[in-house]
Amino acid sequence: MNTIYWLRNDLRLHDNAALAALAPTAAALLPVYCFDPIAFGLDPYLELAKVGPHRLPFLLETLADLQRGYAALGSGIHFVVGKPEEVLPALAQQVGAAEILVSNEATTEEEDAVNAVADALGPNTKLREFDNLTLLHPSDLRIALRDLPLSFSKFRFDVADKAQVRPPLPVPTRLPALPAGFAPAPLPDAATLCAALGLPAPAPRPRDRRSALPALPGGETAALARLHDYAVERHLIGRYDDTRNQLLGEAFSTKFSPWLANGSLSARQIWAAIDEYDAAHGARSKGAMQLRLELLWRDYFRLLAARTGPAFFQWRGLRGQTPKPLNSNQKKFDAWTQGRTGNAFVDANMRELLATGFMSNRGRQNAASYLIHDLGQDWRHGAAWFEHQLVDHDPASNWGNWKYIAGTGTDVRDTAFDVPQQAKRYDPQGRYVRTWGSAKP
Numbered sequence: 001m002n003t004i005y006w007l008r009n010d011l012r013l014h015d016n017a018a019l020a021a022l023a024p025t026a027a028a029l030l031p032v033y034c035f036d037p038i039a040f041g042l043d044p045y046l047e048l049a050k051v052g053p054h055r056l057p058f059l060l061e062t063l064a065d066l067q068r069g070y071a072a073l074g075s076g077i078h079f080v081v082g083k084p085e086e087v088l089p090a091l092a093q094q095v096g097a098a099e100i101l102v103s104n105e106a107t108t109e110e111e112d113a114v115n116a117v118a119d120a121l122g123p124n125t126k127l128r129e130f131d132n133l134t135l136l137h138p139s140d141l142r143i144a145l146r147d148l149p150l151s152f153s154k155f156r157f158d159v160a161d162k163a164q165v166r167p168p169l170p171v172p173t174r175l176p177a178l179p180a181g182f183a184p185a186p187l188p189d190a191a192t193l194c195a196a197l198g199l200p201a202p203a204p205r206p207r208d209r210r211s212a213l214p215a216l217p218g219g220e221t222a223a224l225a226r227l228h229d230y231a232v233e234r235h236l237i238g239r240y241d242d243t244r245n246q247l248l249g250e251a252f253s254t255k256f257s258p259w260l261a262n263g264s265l266s267a268r269q270i271w272a273a274i275d276e277y278d279a280a281h282g283a284r285s286k287g288a289m290q291l292r293l294e295l296l297w298r299d300y301f302r303l304l305a306a307r308t309g310p311a312f313f314q315w316r317g318l319r320g321q322t323p324k325p326l327n328s329n330q331k332k333f334d335a336w337t338q339g340r341t342g343n344a345f346v347d348a349n350m351r352e353l354l355a356t357g358f359m360s361n362r363g364r365q366n367a368a369s370y371l372i373h374d375l376g377q378d379w380r381h382g383a384a385w386f387e388h389q390l391v392d393h394d395p396a397s398n399w400g401n402w403k404y405i406a407g408t409g410t411d412v413r414d415t416a417f418d419v420p421q422q423a424k425r426y427d428p429q430g431r432y433v434r435t436w437g438s439a440k441p
């Protein structure tokens with residue numbers, strides 16, 4: 001029986017349920033990465049490429065690394081630009097695939113893509129979905145999705161604490177060969193890909209030496225190296241709780257997010273590293289506990305997106321909250337994007353984002369709150385700008401955090417940040433503002 005594996009945000013060999021489930025009966029395997037014009041197209045609010053200037057090169061590095069990994073195990077990857085619902089059924093027919101494996105996503109656009117493929121498949125090919133992208137396996141949660149609490153604390157104590165995180169799955173030692181005679185199309189470079197998608201090619205961006213991101217490329221190899229370095233070599237988990245609200249340098253937080261977002265790092269692999277850290281240090285450290293909590297936040301936003309569907313991305317409140325009235329002003333919005341609002345703390349954060357594709361969690365909270373609550377702009381435009389700029393963009397974490405700060409998520413309390421007070425507290429000497437005070441280092 002031939003099998004197709006539709007690769008999406010599960011770009012790894014380690015802890016991969018789809019690869020682990022490959023039956024020894026799989027005669028041949030065709031891994032396919034589809035550059036979908038919808039996922040790679042323009043967002044509806046700002047008409048900017050959803051996969052922007054930082055994420056696109058990172059993704060291409062990730063795919064190149066994965067391709068090397070597949071080749072080392074006797075397989076390969078076929079790269080194609082086109083709609084999955086057209087590309088995959090045609091390939092299934094061409095190679096006689098009885099199954100298409102795919103990892104479940106939580107958000108509507110990604111789910112719609114899976115449904116479109118399922119609808120387009122002929123009677124001889126089945127779509128087989130895997131829960132590959134969260135920390136907690138949905139079937140270990142002991143609640144139906146519709147019963148997910150609309151409160152993170154309730155989720156944490158009543159649901160997550162009662163579930164066990166499964167150990168990560170091992171890397172396969174061998175993969176089935178490609179279908180006989182099938183010549184996979186190569187990974188395109190950025191210029192070729194953008195031309196095929198009808199998008200302008202992003203200008204190459206040299207690394208900004210002020211970047212908080214470690215100088216590592218995309219891909220599973222670098223992701224696992226970062227995990228090892230952070231957790232094992234430098235024992236940074238123990239300090240995480242004290243450093244996580246800082247703003248400068250690569251060590252204050254894990255920086256796992258770009259790899260987690262495209263699935264080149266598994267949350268369960270991180271959890272196992274935290275377990276090892278605790279075991280080696282003979283106690284449950286505060287840093288380890290806080291890091292576990294952050295990984296649960298990531299799961300929570302995914303579950304919430306799956307529970308609420310399109311409402312997760314909409315203006316109205318998930319709990320009937322009335323959104324604050326808008327004072328739409330294009331000039332104010334543009335100034336915010338370019339780090340020219342006049343608020344030095346917000347501007348420094350927005351410049352860092354523009355230059356590197358990254359911003360700390362503290363920065364994201366303040367920059368988002370300022371746009372919504374101080375400038376009176378539409379949070380969805382802010383979320384779309386982040387989607388375009390962030391190297392670690394993840395639809396559930398980005399749109400979920402924005403919606404929360406807009407006061408239209410699961411919290412009914414005032415969610416505005418006091419930005420001047422936050423700047424004083426987290427940048428007391430103004431080092432961060434000075435570092436990002438100009439567009440160039």
Ligand SMILES: Cc1cc2nc3c(=O)[nH]c(=O)nc-3n(C[C@H](O)[C@H](O)[C@H](O)COP(=O)(O)OP(=O)(O)OC[C@H]3O[C@@H](n4cnc5c(N)ncnc54)[C@H](O)[C@@H]3O)c2cc1C
Nearest residue numbers: 253254255256257294298361364365392393394397398401
């Ligand atoms: C407005 C806004 C937009 C955001 N957009 C994204 C996004 O597109 N992609 C993304 O991965 N995170 C997003 N976050 C969450 C958080 O800011 C980043 O995950 C974090 O800054 C990434 O750096 P790190 O890996 O060093 O995080 P660490 O502090 O080391 O945390 C470890 C991991 O925990 C998870 N995590 C931490 N905080 C959160 C959180 N608040 N919500 C969900 N998961 C969390 C992430 O997977 C992160 O990699 C956003 C937060 C805000 C306020």
